[in-house]
Amino acid sequence: MKWRTAGTVFESRFKAMRERTEAMRENRQMARDAGRNLETLSVTLFNPAEDEGELARYRDMGVARVVPMLPRKSATRCCRSSTAGPS
Numbered sequence: 001m002k003w004r005t006a007g008t009v010f011e012s013r014f015k016a017m018r019e020r021t022e023a024m025r026e027n028r029q030m031a032r033d034a035g036r037n038l039e040t041l042s043v044t045l046f047n048p049a050e051d052e053g054e055l056a057r058y059r060d061m062g063v064a065r066v067v068p069m070l071p072r073k074s075a076t077r078c079c080r081s082s083t084a085g086p087s
Helices: 006-033 052-061
Strands: 043-046 063-067
Touching: 006 043, 006 052, 052 063
Parallel strands: 043 063
Antiparallel strands: none
């Protein structure tokens, strides 16, 4: 496993924010070029960071909703199979 320092975590989040900001800018321009009304478009962000400040920045950029992704657990850890015998 590769350990990440606080600096690399910050750089990674900053890079992701910068990339998303640029993607939002590009998407808005494409919508304008297509004659779309930007007020009628809704933006959803999947798997955002769990930081209130970062979520506020996304809101300020025009993101209407976020969809968090939960860590996946294996089937054997989260539920029992209906064919499994008594424990």
